[in-house]
Every structure is written in structure tokens, then in C-alpha cells.
Amino acid sequence: MDLPPIVQTGAGVLRARAAEVSLDRLATPELEGLIATMIDVMRAAPGVGLAAPQIGIPLRVIVLEDRPEFLTSSAEAEVREKERVAFATRAIVNPVLRTIGDTHAMFFEGCLSVDGYAALVERYREVEVTGLDEHGAPVHWRVAGWPARILQHEVDHLDGTLYVDRMLTRSFSRVEHVRQRFAGLSIAEIRAELGV
Ligand code: ZN
Secondary structure (H helix, E strand, C coil): CCCCCCCCCCCHHHHCCCECCCHHHCCCHHHHHHHHHHHHHHHHCCCCEEEHHHHCCCECEEEEEECHHHHHCCCHHHHHHHCCCCEEEEEEEEEEEEEEEEEEEEEEEECCCCCCEEEEEEEEEEEEEEEECCCCCEEEEEEECHHHHHHHHHHHHHCCCCHHHCECHHHCEEHHHHHHHHCCCCHHHHHHHHCC
16 A cells, blocks of 8 residues: 655645544544554554644644554663653544643654654653544543653644754754764763753
8 A cells, every 4th residue: 555655844734733623524434544544654654653744634633652562672771761651552633732740851852754853852741632532432641751752742743843843952963873872871961961
């Protein structure tokens, strides 16, 4: 099957506010097809999340998943520091995000629409999201750690925001440089190295 390409930064669709999905489109073959395509594109990339505008569709739909094999391929200390945990595939239509508490976390983050780069981005540690699943059933998910970061990143896409709008600009790097320079270092050590 031919998958749509992932839209890259600079395209207008990534900078526009995406439209709410009207309730009469829930549980239709059209919406289910869109979500299935988004999951395929996310897995092929591979990535841990995708928003509909990233395939050129200006609708408020996101998909997310973090697979156990992604965790085992990362260093254990890094997985622990990021509070990264595997979770099953989720699709959320018309997500509404609420941040919880005032604890933040700073880590390198990338985006399939800013291919090949990463930067340090501060996010809330814990969030809660409500919305609908692909069948129109209510979704409520309260989560902390890495999944909370993925959620904030994907919901940002629906408002035309990219991580580069929130990043510490001095940390903006090609992913290979992040790996070469900072492998095995804590975030505190990386910040000291970068002077941020
Ligand atoms: Zn992204």
C-alpha cells in the first residue's frame, strides 16, 4: 500500500489550526480509514505519534503508541530518566489537553515533520486528555512521563505549533550529533555542556 508522505516543516498545513471532527463523521469508513493510514505512517516512520496535519489532513486527530521494542533498544538509565513506558496504540479525535501540576521535564525531542533534528524541549510532566476514540466512544487518559510528552507534542500539532517553537534553541541539533555528543549523559550534564 502506498502511504502518504509526511509533510515537512514550512508547509502551511503544519502552521494552521486543525478543524474539529464533526460528530457525524465518527465511526465512518472515511474517519476509520484516516486513522488506519495514520497508524501505518507512524509505524513505517517509525515514530511514537502522528497528527493528521502531518499527512496533510487539517483535522483534530492524533495517534500514539510506544512499543516495548523501542524501550529495549534504548539505554535503561535513559528510559528511567524519561519515565518512558510502552503503551498500546491509541487514536484520539478532538483531543482536549489539560496540564496537571507544575512539574516540568526537559528532554531531547524530535518530530517526523522536522526530519533529522532534535532539541531540548520543556514539557509538563503530567497531563490529562479527553476526547473520542475512532468509534466515537469517550476517551480519558491521565498520564505522566514520556507518554505525557508525546501527547503534548501531538496536540500542539493541531494548533499549528511545532516543538521548534518551544525548544531551547542552542540545543537544536542533527540527531546524529545528539547521539555522538550526549550518549550516556544525564540531562543536567547535557545542559551544562550546552550552556543552557
Ligand atoms: Zn511532530
